Amino acid sequence: xxxxxxxxxxxxxxxxxxxxxxxxxxxxxxxxxxxxxxxxxxxxxxxxxxxxxxxxxxxxxxxxxxxxxxxxxxxxxxxxxxxxxxxxxxxxxxxxxxxxxxxxxxxxxxxxxxxxxxxxxxxxxxxxxxxxxxxxxxxxxxxxxxxxxxxxxxxxxxxxxxxxxxxxxxxxxxxxxxxxxxxxxxxxxxxxxxxxxxxxxxxxxxxxxxxxxxxxxxxxxxxxxxxxxxxxxxxxxxxxxxxxxxxxxxxxxxxxxxxxxxxxxxxxxxxxxxxxxxxxxxxxxxxxxxxxxxxxxxxxxxxxxxxxxxxxxxxxxxxxxxxxxxxxxxxxxxxxxxxxxxxxxxxxxxxxxxxxxxxxxxxxxxxxxxxxxxxxxxxxxxxxxxxxxxxxxxxxxxxxxxxxxxxxxxxxxxxxxxxxxxxxxx
Amino acid sequence: xxxxxxxxxxxxxxxxxxxxxxxxxxxxxxxxxxxxxxxxxxxxxxxxxxxxxxxxxxxxxxxxxxxxxxxxxxxxxxxxxxxxxxxxxxxxxxxxxxxxxxxxxxxxxxxxxxxxxxxxxxxxxxxxxxxxxxxxxxxxxxxxxxxxxxxxxxxxxxxxxxxxxxxxxxxxxxxxxxxxxxxxxxxxxxxxxxxxxxxxxxxxxxxxxxxxxxxxxxxxxxxxxxxxxxxxxxxxxxxxxxxxxxxxxxxxxxxxxxxxxxxxxxxxxxxxxxxxxxxxxxxxxxxxxxxxxxxxxxxxxxxxxxxxxxxxxxxxxxxxxxxxxxxxxxxxxxxxxxxxxxxxxxxxx
Numbered sequence: 165x166x167x168x169x170x171x172x173x174x175x176x177x178x179x180x181x182x183x184x185x186x187x188x189x190x191x192x193x194x195x196x197x198x199x200x201x202x203x204x205x206x207x208x209x210x211x212x213x214x215x216x217x218x219x220x221x222x223x224x225x226x227x228x229x230x231x232x233x234x235x236x237x238x239x240x241x242x243x244x245x246x247x248x249x250x251x252x253x254x255x256x257x258x259x260x261x262x263x264x265x266x267x268x269x270x271x272x273x274x275x276x277x278x279x280x281x282x283x284x285x286x287x288x289x290x291x292x293x294x295x296x297x298x299x300x301x302x303x304x305x306x307x308x309x310x311x312x313x314x315x316x317x318x319x320x321x322x323x324x325x326x327x328x329x330x331x332x333x334x335x336x337x338x339x340x341x342x343x344x345x346x347x348x349x350x351x352x353x354x355x356x357x358x359x360x361x362x363x364x365x366x367x368x369x370x371x372x373x374x375x376x377x378x379x380x381x382x383x384x385x386x387x388x389x390x391x392x393x394x395x396x397x398x399x400x401x402x403x404x405x406x407x408x409x410x411x412x413x414x415x416x417x418x419x420x421x422x423x424x425x426x427x428x429x430x431x432x433x434x435x436x437x438x439x440x441x442x443x444x445x446x447x448x449x450x451x452x453x454x455x456x457x458x459x460x461x462x463x464x465x466x467x468x469x470x471x472x473x474x475x476x477x478x479x480x481x482x483x484x485x486x487x488x489x490x491x492x493x494x495x496x497x498x499x500x501x502x503x504x505x506x507x508x509x510x511x512x513x514x515x516x517x518x519x520x521x522x523x524x525x526x527x528x529x530x531x532x533x534x535x536x537x538x539x540x541x542x543x544x545x546x547x548x549x550x551x552x553x554x555x556x557x558x559x560x561x562x563x564x565x566x567x568x569x570x571x572x573x574x575x576x577x578x579x580x581x582x583x584x585x586x587x588x589x590x
Numbered sequence: 591x592x593x594x595x596x597x598x599x600x601x602x603x604x605x606x607x608x609x610x611x612x613x614x615x616x617x618x619x620x621x622x623x624x625x626x627x628x629x630x631x632x633x634x635x636x637x638x639x640x641x642x643x644x645x646x647x648x649x650x651x652x653x654x655x656x657x658x659x660x661x662x663x664x665x666x667x668x669x670x671x672x673x674x675x676x677x678x679x680x681x682x683x684x685x686x687x688x689x690x691x692x693x694x695x696x697x698x699x700x701x702x703x704x705x706x707x708x709x710x711x712x713x714x715x716x717x718x719x720x721x722x723x724x725x726x727x728x729x730x731x732x733x734x735x736x737x738x739x740x741x742x743x744x745x746x747x748x749x750x751x752x753x754x755x756x757x758x759x760x761x762x763x764x765x766x767x768x769x770x771x772x773x774x775x776x777x778x779x780x781x782x783x784x785x786x787x788x789x790x791x792x793x794x795x796x797x798x799x800x801x802x803x804x805x806x807x808x809x810x811x812x813x814x815x816x817x818x819x820x821x822x823x824x825x826x827x828x829x830x831x832x833x834x835x836x837x838x839x840x841x842x843x844x845x846x847x848x849x850x851x852x853x854x855x856x857x858x859x860x861x862x863x864x865x866x867x868x869x870x871x872x873x874x875x876x877x878x879x880x881x882x883x884x885x886x887x888x889x890x891x892x893x894x895x896x897x898x899x900x901x902x903x904x905x906x907x908x909x910x911x912x913x914x915x916x917x918x919x920x921x922x923x924x925x926x927x928x929x930x931x932x933x934x935x936x937x938x939x
Contacts, residue, residue, distance in 0.1 A: 276866060288772075310871055359789045373869045408840060408866070408909060422778035429779075434786055470789045472781050479867065479908065500785040502777055505798065508911030509841070511768035517912075519803040525788050526798040527781045530770040533841055533911060555840030555866035555909060571841055572770070573909060583777025588797060589768045590756040 165255050166344040167394035170236065170337025174263040177214055177296035185331045190264050192298055197324055201300070206308055206316040211301035213545045215267070215282050217294050220542035222286075225277030225550045226576045227268045227314075228403050229292050229416040230321050232261040232328035235398065243399040245380025246319075247326045253398035257340075259332045265295040265416060266328065268321035269546040270302045272313050276373065277554060278409020278576035279538070279568070286538040289578040291585065292416070299545050300324060314373055318404050321415070343394050343428050345439060348466065355436040359469040362438045363393070363423050364459055364488055368405050368412065368476040369444035375404045376413075376476075378442065384451075388443035388458035390466075393424045396440070408555040410532045410578040411504050413476050417577070422584045423472055423502070438466050443488065445481040456487035463492050470498040475581040478506055478532070482517040493522040504529035504579035505589055509571065529579035530587040532556070532572050540566030594638035594672040594749055598627045599662065599692050601685045604731075605645040613684075615647030617658060619665040626734055630675060633742035638749070642669045648684040655691070663695055671702055673749035678707030678737045679714060681729040686714025693722040703749040705762075707741045715763050723748060723762045764799075818932035821899035823922070825907030825915070826873065826880035826939040827865030828856070839866025840909035845918045847925075851900050854887045867908030868939045880937055899931050907938060 173188055180191035194212045201210045215221045235241050238256015241248025267280065280292045287293035302320055304313045346354060367376040369384035376383045378391070378401050391400065401418040424440070431437040443459040446452060463471055471492055475485045482503070489499050501523055505515035511531055544566070551562040556573025563569065572578050579587060602608055602615040604625045623631050623640040631640055644665045651658045666674060674696045676689035689706040696704040698721075707725035708715050715724055725744055727737040740761035747754055754760055756769040773780065780797075787794040812818050829837060835846045853860075856877035863873040863880065878884040886898045903922045907915070926934060 310869065359786070361785065361789075370868070422776060423781065426776075426778045426782045430782060430786070435782075435789075470785045472778075472785055474781075498785065498788045500781045500788065502781050503798070505768055506841070506909050506911060507768040508913050512766060513911035513913035514801050515768060515798060516801075519800045521800055523800050524796055525784050525794060526796045526800075527777050527784060528797045529777055531768045532909065534770050553839055553866075558838045558843065559836035571909075573840060580777070583779070583781050586772045586774070586776050587770060588756075588758075588773045588777065588780075589770045590758040590764055590797065 165392045165394050166342065167254055167397055168257040169341045169343070169397060170257055170259045171262045171339040171341070172259055172332050172335055172337050174261050174296055177216065177264060177298060179214065183331055185261070185335060190261060190296065190328065197327065200323060200327060201320045204316055204319065206304055206312055207302055207320065208305045209303045213299040213301065215297040215299055215545060217282060217296070219282040221282045221545060222541040222548065223267055223269060223280040223299055223545045224548060225269055225271055225546055225554060226280050226409065227270055227272060227277050227317050227406065228321050229414040229576065230266045230325040231416050231419050232264055232266065232325045233399065233419065234259050234329035234333045236333060240398065242326060242329060243322050243402060246377060246402060247322050250379055253400055254392050254395035258398055259335060259337055261328060261332055263296055264328065265292060265297050266321050266325045267292065267297045267299045268302060268317050269299060270313065270317045271547055271550060272310055272317065272373070272406050276406035276408065277550065279551070279574050280576050281538055281541065284539050285536065286575055289572065289575045289587065291577055298324065298328070301546055310373065314404065314406060322402065343397070345392055345394065345437060348438065351436050351438060355432060358434065358436045360438050360467065361427060361435045362463055362466055362468045362471045363427060363440045364463065364471050364473040364492070365440055365442050366473065366475050366481065366484060366488065367401070367442055367444050368407060368481070370447050370480065373406045377402045377404050383444045384446050386444065388441060388455050388462060390462060391440045391442050393428070393437070393440050396421050396424060407477050408573050409576040410556070410573045411476065411478060411529065411581050413580070413582060414577065417580065417582055417584055422582055423474055438468055445477065445484045447480060452484050452487055456484060456491050459488050460491035460495055463497050464495045468497060472500050472502065474502045474583065478504065479517050486518040486520045486523060489523045490520045500525040500527060502527045502529070502581050502583045504581050505531045506533055507531045509533050509535050527583055528589050529581055529583065529585060530572070530589045532579045534572045535569065536572050538568040593636065595669065596638050596640045596673045596675060597666045597669050597671040598623065598630065598640045598643045599674065599676040599689065600625060600643060600645055601688065602645060602647045607645065613647045613649035615645065616650055617644060617646040617661045617665060619644055629734065629738045630742055633738050634746070637746055638673060641671065646688065648682070648688055651688040652684045659691060659695055662692055663699060666696060667700055673745055674702055674704040675741065675745055676704065676706035678725065678727045678741065679712060680727055680731055680733065681709040681712050683713050686712035687717065690714040690718030690722070694718055697722055705741060705745045705748055707737050710763055719763045719765045723754070725761055726763045812933045815895055816893055817896045819897050819899055819930060820886065820895050821926055821931045821934045822881055822883065822886065822902040822937070823934050824881050824902070824904050824937045826937055827863040827906040828861055828873065828877045828881040828904050829864050831860055831862050833862070833864045837864045837906055839864055839906060842905045842910045842914065845903055845905035845922065847901050847903050847922070849901055850883055853883060855884045856881060865906040865908055865939060880939065899929065
């Protein structure tokens with residue numbers, strides 16, 4: 165499967181009478197977007213704001229971040245099974261509005277959403293401070309249940325990203341990158357001497373607002389399966405979860421999965437990137453056993469020499485991570501796992517909730533318990549008071565002057581376990 | 591600004607007194623630098639200077655631990671230094687233990703900033719790495735130049751009370767305290783490179799060595815449950831409505847103890863969850879789902895259990911450090927024992 169990504173670099177975002185991409189500026193007609201979103205009868209009101217790199221703006225509580233993309237050639241459309249029809253995506257050409265994003269906010273659960281600071285020390289920890297963000301402040305109708313609220317917010321984000329992406333449909337991209345994976349036999353013939361590597365991508369699927377969708381299917385109801393890496397680039401995997409902000413994989417992360425990018429970088433040169441095994445992180449022990457058995461079996465079935473395993477979330481999913489690692493190593497396949505740590509505010513505690521000697525190659529995204537200070541911002545988009553309640557905050561985290569003292573956990577994407585960032589710990 | 595005053599501790603070998611045959615050399619205080627001290631002075635530049643050197647034979651130190659330690663410490667104290675440097679000891683075992691012992695005593699007893707340096711497999715490294723910063727050096731004195739390059743800046747930072755970065759940045763032997771820092775490459779790239787090295791059988795360094803995991807052996811079964819006093823304890827965050835003690839939704843700093851005398855059922859009006867790691871809808875709707883007070887009361891009435899303990903203990907397990915959880919449990923487990931509780935039902939989420 166071969167996909168070309170056409171990058172259209174966006175360096176500014178502005179409101180205007182007409183939604184369009186002109187040069188490196190993304191213009192958005194606010195009313196048009198609002199009218200589109202208000203078609204959903206579960207949404208009472210939508211506020212649309214802009215947050216650019218360097219702005220003295222804090223966005224909270226953040227639910228998801230989505231990159232606008234559009235299919236230019238090839239089958240299907242972005243976010244198949246949700247926004248577009250269930251056609252297999254991942255081939256042809258897709259245009260990307262690089263540097264732009266849609267950020268959704270909403271007090272859905274109250275403790276499972278995060279913070280994005282566009283400037284200051286907090287900005288260093290989140291990749292989304294470097295983007296030109298269109299922020300949707302979504303208020304649901306009275307009396308709505310959290311699950312329906314989550315659904316409404318998720319759909320609003322995806323719809324808006326799709327709407328913005330379509331503005332770039334007929335633009336000739338200035339930069340094009342090609343990604344190609346081969347069938348198992350083709351790959352063997354083309355790269356007989358290179359080590360064969362797969363990527364085991366663990367998807368948050370604990371349920372009850374901790375869900376991820378693959379082609380519209382709730383990942384907790386699926387067995388571990390295979391997916392072509394380029395399918396993710398067209399939005400085959402979508403985040404639908406509210407978990408601790410620092411190590412949840414937003415839709416933006418799935419679209420720009422860094423393990424996939426970096427494996428492609430060495431593909432055909434130092435390794436043969438065979439494909440992606442997706443597996444879930446369900447709560448029942450039987451599910452954990454079954455899913456990890458299947459992940460290991462699929463890795464063996466593909467006959468790979470090594471795998472990279474990435475995690476989402478912490479605590480309970482540490483068990484899934486260690487099961488996957490242990491069972492794949494037991495098949496004689498070498499593993500590297502990517503996780504993050506909860507070593508306490510002083511860094512002295514045990515970092516993971518599970519461990520095994522076979523996990524001897526670990527990459528860490530840092531200690532999420534570390535306390536950070538976020539200075540006040542000129543403007544807050546959303547609800548600043550959630551800082552006292554969100555995972556990583558405590559009663560009194562939000563100070564009178566608007567500054568926040570809390571654990572790194574509160575920052576969206578800070579200790580990402582796909583290895584999206586440079587943050588680490590020793 | 592005047593230079594920081596440094597005292598340097600070295601053994602008989604590095605003082606050019608002699609090798610193994612002089613290892614019984616008794617502690618001596620000399621003004622100025624001796625041997626490797628010169629390299630440190632150069633590296634310190636205008637910031638610090640070795641004012642005195644304490645020399646002691648490795649055998650003498652280890653065979654007369656208490657007296658040698660005291661003498662060496664008194665000598666160091668007499669110079670009222672701002673900073674003490676011990677070694678580096680490379681892979682010399684007795685020298686490493688001496689450096690670690692002196693460094694730990696300087697820190698704990700004199701309260702003076704101190705560092706030492708040695709090879710990671712030196713027995714002194716394991717013994718003292720959690721107590722003082724030990725710069726990671728090569729295994730022989732041929733690594734002196736590299737050792738000074740790491741030790742001099744680290745020593746100055748420690749002396750000035752500056753923030754010490756992660757072991758990988760500063761060059762000290764990992765001391766069990768996890769410190770965040772920004773790597774040069776993003777995590778995914780490090781993972782790909784680590785996998786390529788592992789596949790090729792080349793050396794690689796894991797960023798998180800697996801801990802010895804604590805496995806708890808279950809207690810023997812309760813002999814007669816119909817006579818037992820049973821307590822409920824949860825990490826599922828069930829608290830009286832309004833979370834009166836403000837237990838955090840993640841990384842809890844404390845636990846709560848609540849009286850349930852006369853309570854037969856936890857309702858949406860009276861109890862809720864403070865836990866930030868799961869969908870709270872169902873726990874808030876009926877907190878018995880996480881902390882089964884209703885069922886326990888029925889069992890109590892039917893005589894299937896002796897009694898339900900008057901208090902329940904609760905915290906949020908979400909993102910809470912193992913060390914914190916251990917501390918909470920040590921406290922309330924003692925209280926439960928004192929209150930004559932026979933068994934505990936621990937519920938999670």
